[in-house]
Amino acid sequence: MSTDAAEIRNALVRLRRTTGLPVAFGGLVEAGRPQMRISELSGTSTVALRALAVVSGSGLGGKAVALARPCAVTDYSSSRQISHEYDAPVAAEGLRSIVAVPVVVRRRVRGVLYGALRTVQPLGDRVLSAAMEAARDVEQALVVREEARELVAAAGPAEVDPVSREQVREAHAALRALAPRITDPELRAELLDACGLLTPRQPERATLTPRELDVLACVAAGATNAAAARRLGLRPETVKGYLRSAMRRLGAHTRGEAVAAARRAGLLP
Numbered sequence: 655m656s657t658d659a660a661e662i663r664n665a666l667v668r669l670r671r672t673t674g675l676p677v678a679f680g681g682l683v684e685a686g687r688p689q690m691r692i693s694e695l696s697g698t699s700t701v702a703l704r705a706l707a708v709v710s711g712s713g714l715g716g717k718a719v720a721l722a723r724p725c726a727v728t729d730y731s732s733s734r735q736i737s738h739e740y741d742a743p744v745a746a747e748g749l750r751s752i753v754a755v756p757v758v759v760r761r762r763v764r765g766v767l768y769g770a771l772r773t774v775q776p777l778g779d780r781v782l783s784a785a786m787e788a789a790r791d792v793e794q795a796l797v798v799r800e801e802a803r804e805l806v807a808a809a810g811p812a813e814v815d816p817v818s819r820e821q822v823r824e825a826h827a828a829l830r831a832l833a834p835r836i837t838d839p840e841l842r843a844e845l846l847d848a849c850g851l852l853t854p855r856q857p858e859r860a861t862l863t864p865r866e867l868d869v870l871a872c873v874a875a876g877a878t879n880a881a882a883a884r885r886l887g888l889r890p891e892t893v894k895g896y897l898r899s900a901m902r903r904l905g906a907h908t909r910g911e912a913v914a915a916a917r918r919a920g921l922l923p
Contacts, residue, residue, distance in 0.1 A: 657840070658682055659693055661795045662757075662765055665788040666696040669769055673784045677749060679703055680767040683719065690719055690766050702746035708766070713740040715766045718754040722763050724786060726753040729774045750774045753782060755789040759796045767792070798835050801828075822923050827875035830868045831885045862921060866900040869893050874913045874922050 659682060666678040681693040688710040692703050711720040714736050718725045727733040728751050730744050744752075749770040757765040769785050771777065829849050836842040862870065865886075872882035879897070883890045897909065904919070906912035916922040 657799065658765075658796060661792045662767065663694040663696070665767055665792045666694055668791070669767065669785060669788040670696055672788075673769060673781050675769045675781065676772060677747070677770040678768060679770075680765060682765040683763055690715060690763075692768075698747055700747050702743040706740065706743055708740065712737050714752055715754045715768060718756045718766055719763050722756055722758055722761075724753060724755045724782060726777055726782065727751065728776055748772045751777050753777050753785050755782075755785045757789045757792045757796070759793050759800070764796055765792065795837070798832060801832060823871075824875045826923050827871040827877070827885075830871040834868070834886070862900055862903060862916070863896075866896045866903070867916075867921060869896040870900050870912060870916055871922060873897065873909055874916070 662680045662682065666680055669675065669678045675697075677697040679692055679695045679698060681691045683690040684707075689707050690710075692706045692708065692715075695701070695704060708715040708719070710716050714725055714727055714730065714733075717736055725736075727735060730736075730750055730752050731738075731741055747770075750773055751771040753769050755767045756763045757767065767785060767789050769777070769781060826849055829845050833842050833845045833849075836845060868886055869882055872885055877885065879890050879893045882888075883893045886893070888896075897912070900916075901907070901909070901912045904912050904915040906915050913922065
């Protein structure tokens with residue numbers, strides 16, 4: 655299972671848990687094709703929906719993809735709001751009331767989450783809100799993952815011209831800020847490996863904790879304590895504490911001295 659598909663699956667489990675819906679399913683839009691494929695099932699009693707390709711504009715999920723907004727029907731089989739290419743697999747699973755919410759990343763639909771009942775009844779605002787929240791969780795995870803991949807791809811050697819050096823330092827700070835937000839351990843390790851590419855020398859004597867290094871990386875990129883706090887999701891007072899601790903470990907008396915000492919030690923690019 656891809657890490658993106660795993661985000662879909664985890665969101666479906668959360669959706670069922672928060673709403674009590676008996677069934678949830680979903681999948682990702684296929685690259686270069688106007689369709690999404692249902693790959694993740696939660697609570698289903700058959701495999702009728704597995705691997706179903708839903709074309710943009712067709713059925714409920716296809717309508718959600720085409721419009722890039724949530725769509726719902728109270729009785730799927732008799733609804734006049736959608737086309738009915740997929741009635742057979744939906745009927746095989748015994749689904750009646752269904753909501754489909756698109757996962758939109760950078761204005762592009764990347765997937766669809768469905769929640770469903772096996773009875774005919776309105777799903778209500780609470781269910782719709784929960785489904786939209788689940789989709790936003792997936793969106794945020796995919797955005798972070800895409801940003802991380804872009805930064806990893808942009809990683810390069812530190813011995814470059816001054817302008818490029820500053821870009822490398824900004825990329826390093828961004829990578830350090832992204833890493834704690836990544837739940838996937840493999841991707842998080844990949845990010846930290848990229849940080850290593852940007853700091854090719856081995857640390858000499860001083861060592862810093864991960865959070866101290868996160869804060870110092872932001873400072874090195876020119877961030878104020880308040881800006882570093884926003885980027886790292888910390889309070890400004892916490893950032894100050896990490897910075898003081900880093901300065902003490904590095905034997906520095908100012909922010910600038912701490913950054914310079916960390917660079918000499920190979921901790922920062």
